Amino acid sequence: MRFHPGRSFLALVSALTITSACSSGPTLTYELHHELGVHFEAAGTEGAFVAKRIGTDDIPIVYNAVRAREPLPPAETFRPLATLVLLETETVGSLDEPLTWSGEGAYVQDWHRTHSLRTALTDDAEWVYQQTADEMGRDPYEVWINRLGYGNTNVRGGQGSFWMDGTLLIDMFQQTEFMALLASESQPFDRSAVRDIRNELATIAGDGWTMTYQEGRVPGSGTEDRVGWLVGIVEVGDVEWAIAMNMDVDWDRTIDPDARVNLTTTLLEAVGITSNG
Template sequence: MKRLLIPLVMILTIASTAAKSTDSPTMTDHPELAKAFSERNVDGAFVLLDVAANELHAVNPSRLAQRRFPASTFKIANSLIALETGAVRDENEIIPYGGKPQPVKAWERDMSMRAAVRVSNVPVFQELANRIGADAYAQWLEKLDYGNRMTGGNKEAFWLRGPLEISPLEQVEFVAALARGTLPASSENQATVRDMLLIERRGAATLYGKSGWSTSTNPQIGWWVGWIEHGEAIFVFALTIDVADRSDVDQREPLVRALLKALDVYG
């Protein structure tokens, strides 16, 4: 396996989450795992942060510092911001979707923020965005140090069509802090968001995650980010792929699961 020293910009991005270690994190390149992408006919990159070991494992590391629209992976931060600002009473408050026809039938109903995260309900989160407001977003994106922290004044779509962008390395930094409960937000609200992201428990391991898909670029962008808890160990991951065809979107979760299994983390 090829081991690389991370450039300074990457070290600054990751160091705050990697167990506060004084050692510069190392990255292990796994070129043998690139076949997981080629077998599915998709281009992309994957990074796994072993928080306790302060080590990154990467597939196609040249893409890991590239910022892209976060799409629905921003619902992780957005849910936390909604709770912190009081835009919702709690994660179970029913939020109106607005009554307009939607491209996804499952979005055409009022639902809680918890349910909206599960089905990536855009109009429900746009209602929350209107409640939160541009000024609060600006403050919280700065506070959370989320990606490039830009909204461009477009509070209803800045995470879908820009200008907000985030890299896979920044995704694992942010998600690792949430998983450890060290974001600058209340511990209760962080715990609530973590619970909203729970996907499954398998033996002693628990999988958390959130997908994302932006159709506003060419090629389109697919994400899957999250983490594994296994006892005291935390493994945070971020996948990004180029979506050239609708069928590519369905490859995100299977691809992550295959890579986690190959790295002997989960599965």
């Protein structure tokens, strides 16, 4: 077991260090925390959690490793990368360039107005990403997704939004890799664009820590429960963590809309990342 500075002893004593081989991916070593299951049970759901200290060789903290390695559509968690690609390719000139809805597609009524990439991020306007993807085509996405090794790198199947329809898939370890890239000084995108996008993501703060995050909801069929994503970067002093959490969410949205955020902050404290103990 490796000691993580800033984490309490109590958060470490129940952890197991596991090395796991999987036919669908590389061998991984991680710190397994079975005890986190009580927090998912208390929230009335099932899920998984991964946290990796950025810029170190520390092994990731994991709950439910089998689920964490399951590839899923990134859904709305793809938006930070999509925004960077749209800016990098100059498909959209800036975060504030006005984008006019074409009138095609059935979307939430509040989205049917002029947006920008900035407001699309903050107001959850899906049409912006669908329409700009149709205009730009998939080739630029394919180039950047392959360059970054994002998920399974597939953008070619399906007829709709490839980040929603099961064409592009990503697991939780890969999600933390991309979050770490956003926090890195060595990432390949324009640094000012990355900073601007991070500033537009949702943020919650506690005693000595800040979490910047993006949520997503994997589409389901009929009344099947969906999977809700939360991915982000947690800053604790001068230490940064890349995190990913997913959980089952009701198809009719009866689960508390803040459940993912509340559960994630509980998990962060339970493993000693944000606790002062």
